[in-house]
Amino acid sequence: MAVRAIWKGAISFGLVSIPVKVVSAIGSEHSVKFHQMHQSDQGRVRYRKVCELDGQELSSGDIVRGYEAADGRTVVVTDDDLADLPLPTARAIEVHGFLTEDTVDPLQLGKPYYLAPDTAGAKPYVLMREALRRSGKAAVAKLAMRGHETLALVRAQDDVLVLHQLYWPDEINSTDGVAPTERVQVTDAELDMADTLIDTLGAADLDEFHDEYAAAVEELVTAKLEGVEPPAPEAEGETGAQVIDLMAALRQSVEQAQGKRAEEAGDEGAKPARKSARGGGAPGGSGSAGARGGAKKSPAKRAASGGAAKKTTGKTGTKTAAKKTATKSTAAKSTAKSTASRSAKKKAG
Numbered sequence: 001m002a003v004r005a006i007w008k009g010a011i012s013f014g015l016v017s018i019p020v021k022v023v024s025a026i027g028s029e030h031s032v033k034f035h036q037m038h039q040s041d042q043g044r045v046r047y048r049k050v051c052e053l054d055g056q057e058l059s060s061g062d063i064v065r066g067y068e069a070a071d072g073r074t075v076v077v078t079d080d081d082l083a084d085l086p087l088p089t090a091r092a093i094e095v096h097g098f099l100t101e102d103t104v105d106p107l108q109l110g111k112p113y114y115l116a117p118d119t120a121g122a123k124p125y126v127l128m129r130e131a132l133r134r135s136g137k138a139a140v141a142k143l144a145m146r147g148h149e150t151l152a153l154v155r156a157q158d159d160v161l162v163l164h165q166l167y168w169p170d171e172i173n174s175t176d177g178v179a180p181t182e183r184v185q186v187t188d189a190e191l192d193m194a195d196t197l198i199d200t201l202g203a204a205d206l207d208e209f210h211d212e213y214a215a216a217v218e219e220l221v222t223a224k225l226e227g228v229e230p231p232a233p234e235a236e237g238e239t240g241a242q243v244i245d246l247m248a249a250l251r252q253s254v255e256q257a258q259g260k261r262a263e264e265a266g267d268e269g270a271k272p273a274r275k276s277a278r279g280g281g282a283p284g285g286s287g288s289a290g291a292r293g294g295a296k297k298s299p300a301k302r303a304a305s306g307g308a309a310k311k312t313t314g315k316t317g318t319k320t321a322a323k324k325t326a327t328k329s330t331a332a333k334s335t336a337k338s339t340a341s342r343s344a345k346k347k348a349g
Contacts, residue, residue, distance in 0.1 A: 007145045008118060009091040011128065011154070018125050019118035020093070022145065022163065026112065030211045087144055093152065093163070098137040101155060107172050108151075110165035115154070125161065132156040140166075193250040200257040 005021035036045040049058045066074045093115075117125035132138060138155035141163075151166040216231075223230040 005116070006113075007143075009093060009143070010118075010121075011093045011095065011115070011141070013095050013124070013128055013139075016124050016127070018128060019121035020115045020125065020161075021118050023114045023116055025114045025162065030214055032214055032217050082147070085144075087149065093141045093143045093154065095139045095141045095154070097140050098135070099140060100136060101138050101153075104138070104153060104166075105172075108166045108169070109153070110150075110167055113163045113165075115161040115163050129156045129159075129161055132161075190246055190250065193247060193254065197250055197254050197257065200254050200261070202261075 005023055007022035011018040011020055065077050067077050068074050133156040138153050141152045141154055151168055153164040153166055155162055220230050
């Protein structure tokens, strides 16, 4: 596929230079976009760039980059000024060391990018990729991209090198004041029940998740365009209530999860049965082939079949009535014997 490079340079791996292009690893992100409109006539509300001194509306070509110093004075900084900065990372991804990926704090991981080999960069590219894969490590590097220098992590994934922007350590806020301040004691029984809930819910497959919000907004918009009633929201259980009995809540959660898994297993088991019913049964059964064959019978054969069925029904009904009479007679005899036996016992006593 054709990819647009957002940065070009080289990975500086010791004395080895690897020409690369940085391309985005993320496609169009899920986002529901609304326009701001004038309520009375639905006219679009747009933002215009206006100079605060003379009120003139400006185009992109009229706008330059400015930096305000601590004393309030402003300096104009051009693209050429930034390109001429004496930084080794201006056109290079400078590798400073290596570490194992599991030692990187997930909080530091930023947006990912793919690194693609540029002209004559295939062999050194593959060399670095395989070296990282065999060592089980990732490279820590710095580069200047999109107006600022950033820390980065370069690692091997499948057949490509991936670059993750890293937040600088001082950019990550402290956890002070975030954790609960009151003393809380969790019992072993509660932990055991929480473990059971985790096991019952099972492993998560990220490929199964989808953006329900975007789909719901699309349904809403379609309904409004077609002039029909928007879909009603599904009833949900009470949420956000104060937890009174943690163990009871955990136990109920486990039961609900088990019930949901049982329903899913039942649905999966019912699918082949439904398919079999639609596809028809064995030869001579009640499947579609049998139905078609029955439809082709002549009136005479249908009449004969109906007569045979009536005769069979008559015989069966006679036999059934005889059996019922015999059963009643046997029950009466058994009752009489029981009565006589009790009378004899009373006289003997």
